[in-house]
Amino acid sequence: MTTGPAPGSEPSAATEVHACAQPTWRCTACEQPWPCPPARQALADQFGTDRVGLSVYMGEMLAPAARDIRLSPGELWDRFIDWTR
Template structure:
């Protein structure tokens, strides 16, 4: 099954809860990750830097909404950890 780039672009974060507007999954959801990997195909470091900025924003949002529900390891894995080298 092939997914179009237009479909992948629909998977954006709804802030401040950081859930996907298209599928409701925690963002970045799987389709968002696929889109980001395609967009940053030649720049894995750039992707990680971009997501580090979003990680910072997501943690700040969570601290304002639910300070007792901030798990740094979970946020790192969700936003940045998956950007480690991927196999083709």
């Protein structure tokens, strides 16, 4: 078994993914609190007109985040849910 990156698999800055690092819930690309603006845009593009699906998805992300980071319910709502409406 080999370790290390396979040829041609180097990550490209142009396709940087704004994913959440856990348990800090900061963006892996720009280190802003996740979802950062690029992550929100990517999620909105991914779900398209399915705003209900987007809000359900973010609600599922909120539950583990609420265990890991100490935010008030209002702060959690603003960060995870409010922007999906």
